[in-house]
Amino acid sequence: MKTIKHSVFVETEEKKSRFLAFLLPYSVLDSELDRLRREHPKANHHVSAFRAFDTEKRLHEGAKDDGEPSGSAGMPALKVLQGHELVNVGVIIVRYFGGIKLGTGGMARAYGGAVKAVIEAADLIDFSHQISTTFCASFERISQLERLLNDSLIAERRYTETGIEIEITGPEDHVALLVQEWESLNY
Helix, strand or coil, X not given: CEECCCCEEEEEEECCEEEEEEEEEHHHHHHHHHHHHHHCCCCCEEEEEEEEECCCCCEEEEEECCCCCCCCCHXXXXXXXXXXXXXXXXXXXXEECCCCCCHHHHHHHHHHHHHHHHHHHCCCEECCCXXXXXXXXXXXXXXXXXXXXXXXXXXXXXXXXXXXXXXXEEEHHXXXXXXXXXXXXXX
């Protein structure tokens, strides 16, 4: 599975209709949809689709046609996300009608093509579930703990009366290995 870190934008055209495709992290989908509706009030449609894991690792998917004929816009966009195995992402396609009707098949191809184009422009990264955990060490063992942990994973350091607590966030399998290694050093 793949995901993205940063939003990407691509514009495509089909029979004089403009399709503005925005691929973005799922966490900002709703706020970006609101922003794009305000920024493009004269656009005919703001179609969206998403694929995202919840906190219990269940995959949720959805699509909205936003006034286009049922199944002709949101579902083709979702199918492209599925085909590229993208997760924790959303896509919004803003359509400006160009005066030539596309038909339902033409719309499905145009929306799917817009999503494909924005994915091709994106820097895709491997997806892994992220978890957080806290490591504790006495003052005498702080340097040992710091050597074990990667600075890029550290979310917060808190000094206590007895030592330090370091909270890290990272890929689930990597964090589990660090926990296992730290526990083995404590025995």
